[in-house]
Amino acid sequence: MIKTIKILSTVLVGVSTLLVSSPTVGEILATMAPIYPKKDEYLADRVGIPFEEVSFQSVDGISLQGWFFPGEKADSPAILYAPATSKDQRSGISLVAPLQQAGYHVLLFSYRGHGNSEGSRFGFTYGAQESKDIDAAVSFLSETKGIEKIGVIGHSAGAASAILSAARNSRIGALAAVAPFPSVEEIWYANRPKILPEALFELTLRFAEFRKQFSRSQVRPQDVIDQISPRPVLLIHGSNDRRITQKQAFNLYQSANQPKCMWLVDGASHGEVRSPLLEDQIQNLISFFNEALKNTAQPNCGLIHKKL
Secondary structure, three states: OHHHHHHHHHHHHHHHHHHHHHHHHHHHHHHOOOOOOOOOHHHHHOOOOOOEEEEEEOOOOOEEEEEEEOOOOOOOOEEEEEOOOOOOHHHHHHHHHHHHHOOOEEEEEOOOOOOOOOOOOOOOOOOOOHHHHHHHHHHHHHHHOOOOOEEEEEEOHHHHHHHHHHHHOOOEEEEEEEOOOOOHHHHHHHOOOOOOOHHHHHHHHHHHHHHHOOOHHHOOHHHHHHHHOOOOEEEEEEOOOOOOOHHHHHHHHHHOOOOEEEEEEEOOOOOOOOOOHHHHOHHHHHHHHHHHHHOOOOOOOEEEEEEO
16 A cells, blocks of 8 residues: 555656646747757858858847848848747748849848857747847948848747837838737747646746746837837738737737738748748738838738738
């Protein structure tokens, strides 16, 4: 009897430990930076466009690395790409050629801890620090490259980070935010596995905040998106996005001031709304940036339905 109780106690402790630790382990694995090859030249060379390996510092002195693809004219506008969670500068390669052909400089860069940038691979903060890295990328384009007109394309957490950056950074002239979330807290709880108690999930988020030294209050795009106006915002959402609901997407859109546009893409998931959607819709995306950065007219297209 005593032996049976000991076995059951051991099993109970093991199950309890697994239940408590698994959300934290899952969060670490889900936000970990991908493995980056030591020799990355061939990755950018696949585009077939000359590029420059660049380095610049974030506000707290962390060295960030990227690729700069120059346009034909020095005074051309520039587009920078903000990657999603667990992505680095390689994730923007498919957009480089058409953007450059349309007359844009393009900057692909990696957040802290990603690619060849300095920092911990396990320190992703959902936009708190990554938005500051976007600030640094914009400063590099403006101050080092002398580029006056700058647009940003961001996906998922990269889109949320870009909203945070654009709200405080007037040098971002236009923003295309693909599948952004309204707040880290809202997206966190919307994706909670039903098997996990809410209290445990809250504890996991608090531990992530403590371990990575950020606050959820720093990552609330819905609270600041209105500050981007009068610069235009394009929000893109997939109807089959299982991470971010249509209600959350529409609330974010309604919080933005004019000029603003929204593409609701029928049949697109959270990943598909980035690829292949952006590749398929690249000319329409370019038209948005042309109006915002090259013409005097500001895009104000409202809600547009598209199909994957």
